[in-house]
Amino acid sequence: MKRKINFLLASIVMFGIVLSLAGTSLASQAAPVEKQQGQNRKAPKPIPASNIEVVKKVFSEDMGKGKDKGKPSPSKPESGAATGILGDYPATGNKYAVVIGICDYPGTAYDLCESDGDSLHMYKALIELYGYKAENIMLFKDGGGFTGPALGNVAYNVPTRDNIYNAIMDIEEDTALSPDDEVVFFFSGHGTKGMAADGDEEAIDEAIVVWNTENDKEGDITYIWDGELKNWFSDFGTARIVFVFDSCLAGGMNDVASDGRVVNMATGETQSAYVYSTAGEDVDGDGIKDGEGVFSRYFVNEGMLQGLADKYDHIIDIPDVVVEEAFDYAKANIPSYLKVRQKPVISDKFDNDLLL
Known part of the structure; x- marks a missing residue:
């Protein structure tokens, strides 16, 4: 009898172990990758992908050629993203941003220009126009370093996959309990396409190209796929999020679209983005003239900083370029010789116009 009881107990234990192992195996196959917590976290490993093709930005002609600069007329009957009606304003919580600009990739094969001006212009606009605090902006640019004195000698980090992931997760931990916060994610650089196992049903996926x-x-690059970025932003406690993608194939990055969000994309899903072949201005005062993407030139530099996109007077007698006005201005002012090759698109799920 004792022998039978011992055999029965042993059988129960073995059965429990088998169930435990089976459950662990199934969980590892079915469960999504969990986001790591803490300062030493690393981004999840890049997801499997095949047929990857980096689509580089294309050099365009000199800045300003082929378009007429000027403030748009409010009376002109044209369809656009801006409604002229201000949505929820202001953001009553904190404002955060991840701003990424890459002209200098590892080595030389993927380099675009001497130095990136798009991220510097976006940083400047957020600080000077929209009340963002420098400590709440995570700036990534080329190989890391410091801005010039015109932007306060601010440190910027190397735009690696891990660094960008950590910046997003740092913001998420602060915004999870504050639905009134506001977030901006800005990227200017190369795009890519491929067949990635990122959880969506798309045959072809798009990604942004960053440092590995x-x-x-030389060539030490990696990718952040559209489905991955969607997952990284999936648990944010605020819906008030603005994305800007100035990259080739940017139209495919709309996986991040959701209620309350505005996604500005420099191109259609199959189009190339252009960058000016001649550097414009020394944005940060470091003695080096900075290159600009065509879309970012009109969206940020002219549209926001120069105020040329201010079509509607949302707040009487106060310059108030909303995100949708900046997009409309950029779309309208893409030089005529590029309009067929680069057509910006927007996914706007914010009620009326969003003023940062």
Whole structure:
């Protein structure tokens, strides 16, 4: 009898172990990748992808050629993203931003220009026009370093996958309990396409191209796929999020679209983005003239900083360029010789116009 009881107990234990192992195996196959917590977290490993093709930005002609600069007329009957009606304003919580600009990729094969001006212009606009605090903006640019004195000698980090993931997760931990916060995610650089296992049903996926590590080794790049970025932003406690993608194939990055969000994309899903072949201005005062993407030139530099996109007087006698006005201005002022090749698109799920 005792022998039978021992055999029965052993059988129960073995059965429990088998169930436990089976459950662990199934969980590892079915469960999504969990986001790591804490300062030493690393981004989840890049998801499997095949047929990857980096689509580089294309150099355009000199800045300003082929378009007429000027403030748009409010009376002109044209359809656009801006309604002229201000939505929920202001953001009553904190304002955060992740601003990424890459002209200098590891090595030389993917380089665009001498230095990136798009991220510097966006940083400047957020600080000077929209009341963002410098400590709440995570700035990523080329190989890391400091801005010039015109922007306060601010440190900027290397735009690696891990660094960008950490910046997003740092914001998420602060915004999870504050639905009134506001977030901006800005990217200017190369795009790519491929067949990625990122959880959606798309046959072809799009991604942004970033540094793999902080080592300036030839070709050491990696990708953040549209479905991954959607997952990284999935648990944010605020719906008031603005995305800007100035990259090739940007129209495919709309996986991040959701209620309350505005996604500005420099191109259609199959189009190339253009960058000016001649550097414009020394944005940060470091003695180097900074290059600009065509879309960012009109969206940020002219549209926001120069105020040329201010079509509607949302707040009487106060310059108030909303996100939708900046997009409309950029779309209208893409030089005529590029309009067929680069057509900006927007996904706007914010009620009326969003003023940062």
